[in-house]
Amino acid sequence: MFDPATALDRILDSLDKDAREPTKLRAALVPALRQVIEDGHRAAEAQLLKHRDGLRCAQNISRLTDAVVRAIHDAVVWRLYPNDNPTTGEQLAVVATGGYGRGTMAPGSDIDLLFLLPYKQTAWSESVVEAMLYVLWDLKLKVGHATRSVEECLREARADMTIRTALLEARFLFGSRTLFEELVTRFDGELVVGSSAEFVEAKLRERDTRIAKVGTSRYLVEPNVKDGKGGLRDLNTLFWIAKYTYRVRDQMELIGAGLFTAEEYRLFERCEEFLWRVRCHMHFATKRAEERLSFGLQPRIAERFGYEARAGLSGVERFMKAYFRVAKDVGDLTAIVSAELEARHAKRTPVLDRWIGRFRDRFRATAIEAEDFWIDHGRVNLRAEDAFERDPVNLLRLFWLADRHNLAIHPDAKRLASRSLRLVNPSLRGDPEANRLFIEILTSRNAPEEALRDMNEAGVLGRFVPDFGRVVAMMQFNMYHHYTVDEHLLRTVGILAAIEAGRFDDGYPLVSRLIQTIHNRTALYVAILLHDIAKGRPEDHSTAGAAIARKLGPRFGLSQAETETVAWLVEHHLLMSMTAQSRDLSDAKTIERFAATVQSLERLKLLTILTVADISAVGPGVWTAWKGTLIRTLYDETEVHLSGGHSEIARTDRVRLIQMSLREQLPDWPAEAFDAYAARHNQAYWLKVDRARHVKNAIFLRTVHEEGRAAATDVALDPVRGVTEITVYSPDHPRLLAIVTGACAAAGANIVDAQIFTTTDGFALDSIFISRAFERDEDETRRARRITAAIERALKGEIRIADLVADKHPQPSARAKTFLVPPDVAIDNALSSRETVVEVTGLDRPGLLYELTTAFGRLSLNITSAHVATFGERAVDVFYVTDLTGTRVTQPDRQAAIRTAVMEVFAGDVAALKAEGLEALVAAPPPREA
16 A cells, blocks of 8 residues: 655655755655655545545545645755754744645645744745745645734634634644644634634625525536535535534534534535545546536546446436435535524524515514414424424425415424434325325415425425435436426426516516416426426336326326326427427418317416426526527417417418517618518518517618628627527528538537528528627627628638538537437428428537538438527437428438438447447437427
8 A cells, every 4th residue: 555654755865965955956856746646646546446435535635745745844944944953933833724724635626734933934934935835836736825923813814704714724734833732722712702603604605605606506417516505615614613613623523512413423424425535536537626527527427436327317317316415415414503503693593585576574473373383583393393203294284384474494393304204104195184285385376496495305395206206316417407307396386486476577478478367277386396207217208207197196186187187288398399499380280280289278378388487497598588489489379270260360460460569669760661671571580580689680681781782691699598699691592501500610619599581582581599609709709700701701602611611620519528319310291281391319519500401402402491409418400391393302212311311410429329339229219308
């Protein structure tokens, strides 16, 4: 086993006696020390892989660092600045602070050092400190350092809580122990005593700021292991607060201090070990201080942990489920500490108003209508510890009362609920009163998302609905979803409640109106909660989810009709999203097929509301105005069809209203000019484009017309979605889309959306949306202008796009390389009465759309309509095509040629799948997403 102390002793002994000036000493010392560090890290990594103990690894690396710092000090003092008879002012203590002071480090952690002096720096101490730091810097180590006297340390710590926290973790390394003990004694007596409330408030405020920066949910699918919610820094904060408040030196003392039970302390240790193991593996795997557990890193860490595919989940999904369970446990420990601190009056009792824009005095009530509960400082608490044992229904009643009275739950009550999960048995699950309370929580008009999240955090929700328990902490290994499955479901409930409460009227005008007219409110809320409950199973999650809904409906007290409605919504919860985003909504067959599945206006309303809430809860920026327009158009067309109206008349009326609205926003346009402009666009354009883009396009085309140009381009930035919009206006021809997509491919731009229209006089108006590449607007605009310049030059015949693309070889991003998406092509002549529909699914990458449109061009196919959508790493591109005579492609050999050409575009992805032994997936249709 590698012994750094022995190796370092040999290095010190072998130092040349002439190495008595800084440059020569460093030249002799640094290479040898670097080798010791590399050997030490290799040994620590081997031990980590063998024993799977993250805390032990972190401690080993800290001890290695101790030995290296000690060796540097000894070399400097022995060789450069020997001092056999130091004066009082030439005392020096070297102290580890911050994370290093705790005695735990990851391979890439900073080394925080305090050079402690008696009162002021002398020439000797200044020389020693400077020489040590130069060696550490030459070793490429990240060093945080301070050189202060005891008095200076105390003065700085009084003014800065960060410095105070660093000193709280101070650990003596070597030098003058007397100086160190003076610092510790005075720090305790002059700063800590009587200031615990101030310290706690500062640390919790600091935690809130940190979490707001890296993500407010502990269930983000690419978590920050160090600073994220539920990560190592949260555990550190708990110990800092406990250490400061309870005056303990060691974590084990927290049991004796009454903060944790022995079981809770074991949970603290398990969380700490697991998170350190993840962090150390991340640093070893990347060879740098990587703290974000990205998609690209997750499979490597899962493999290092030894996770393999099982029970419908891949190895990486099982690993991430374990991670999120630990993050949840860290949240539980935070609640325990908060409760204890409040009991000691070290922390102010929180007043949490969960109703945005409403105010209610939480403290006016003194009693509630359940004899086993009372209001304890504005929160629901239990009167006796046996309340759950005597009546297990109280496990549901606790959360029902909190929601009914808009109160928080006392941490002691939630803590006892978590310890009483064995009481959630088949008898309680079948209890009519328990199920009534649950449905009232779910359909509450107060804050159902918060109540359900409290239930989930306590473990009650997953026990009461075991199918929900299967998706708790479950992540989906893709770039589309931002949260775990359970978090997504709870957020969907929250968005639905907000829509119903009228808080999203501006952002969701259609569903805000519809939700006030539905008859099956309870069925809608149950479907929202269950729509993804079968994720992670081998079968299709929509079909499996419908079966779960049929099982749970009667248990929840739903009627047979309500149960069937829920099951239908769950089974078809992706139908509206996929139809709106990947089908031509101006084609009557699209509406006919969709309406045949929906069958009733009530189902249409419910499905529309569910679809909007589902997409919005996927993550920030996923719901867009364009998607809203597509959903609205599909709803309007289907409503007319189901109500027996004449769709062409209804379309004409809607188009006229849209044009009237646009006319009001263009008051300086002469009537003749506006009428001529309006006549240039067909119904599909008016119905599928959002209002803001109607105005933008009208102004753009008028400018182009006034300037006498036959073709033009425009650029607009959309910082909210993180995309850049490129608009192209040109005489239409079959190769136009290939030119536009080729210019994007040559620039390495990834197309994430596209709107393609042809005017009645034969001009194309295409809007292409590419992923943003630069943070600064001017840089991003400059990049987009280069793309539009290439498009305009190609349209004039000055360059060939094929040559431009050939000169560039855009590489897929590191994140995209992480995923394996089975390519699939479907050709259907039943989806349109005029064109053949080709739906292509595969791994998204820059240049993909260009390669596909070029392949269609070689086959002499005319693309009349294209619908481009990306779901994270997965592209779903749908093309409505005809042959050059304008007829559909019906010949089997022509269809086979299309399939072959498309699959050649994905040849590299097929090879990657085969290399992974997944060739069976090549012909398997990929799962749908909202």
